[in-house]
Amino acid sequence: MDRYCSECGTEMLRQQLGGRERPACPACGHVVWSHFSLGVGGLLVHQGRVLLVQRNIEPNAGLWTLPGGYVETDENLNQTVVREFKEETGLEVRPTGLLAIWQAPDSTSNSSWCVFGVELTHENQALSPDPVEVRQALFLKPTEAAAMEGIGTWSRWMTEHYLPQDFGLRHQDIDAAIQPKLKNPRTALFSVDLSR
Ligand SMILES: [Zn+2]
Structure with a gap:
């Protein structure tokens, strides 16, 4: 390298x-x-079932994980999770909060994964997984998901620990008084809700 x-x-x-x-x-x-990489995953729970996808491409083809992927340079974390759900599963979702950050530093690279809780933007959506990236997508009871053979380590941990998902850091609108002072107008803030 x-x-x-x-x-x-x-x-x-x-x-x-x-x-x-x-x-x-x-x-x-x-x-x-340095080499940093940043990804997001999303935990969608619908009617008591959690959505997992089985990867169809390397690395880790065959692995079951939460839907997700890498952040593009021109998008914030919320936008990545919405885009990846649409691409991988066909579902339209909205993030409800940032639940966890996983980080894997080593001597040559440093990767982080931000995991959001998400919900469907509207009912009656059909799963239509991307046939290239995704082998299967399934809604499973949390106990079934956690017991799934070939589920990724952090996907299992999130499935076991983060139900229900009514907490976490939320994407906030930035105060109009501060917004013009930010060098980058796309700056995004994830915070506990200070208005409550
Ligand atoms: Zn040079």
Whole structure:
């Protein structure tokens, strides 16, 4: 990883920068500071059943997980969970709160997963899983889901611990007095509800 410069293609050297050794380009000065990745998952409980999808693609083809995926650079976490549900299951959902953050740091990368509670935006929606990414999608009783062979570790943990989902951090409208002062107008805030 990071053998060649992503900016100019020159072979990278290891340099002591900011307290540790990092890949640095001797030609253009580009430095690889860190590899972070950010994903979201969603826990949908409908009529007492939780939705799981079985992955159809690598890595982890065959694994049962909560629907979810990686955050694009131009979307906030709420938007990712809505988009991924639509893509993977065909369902339109709205997030009800941020329930948990899983983080896996190691020596070369640092990945985080934010898990939201979600609800259907309206009743009578049909499951229509993406045939490329998803092998099957099923609503299961929480006890059945947790006992499922091939369920992912954190999906099982979320299924066992986060029912019902009437709590968590919520996506907040940012105060109109503060909004113009933010450098990025897309800045999103997830917080406990301060108005209650
Ligand atoms: Zn370079």
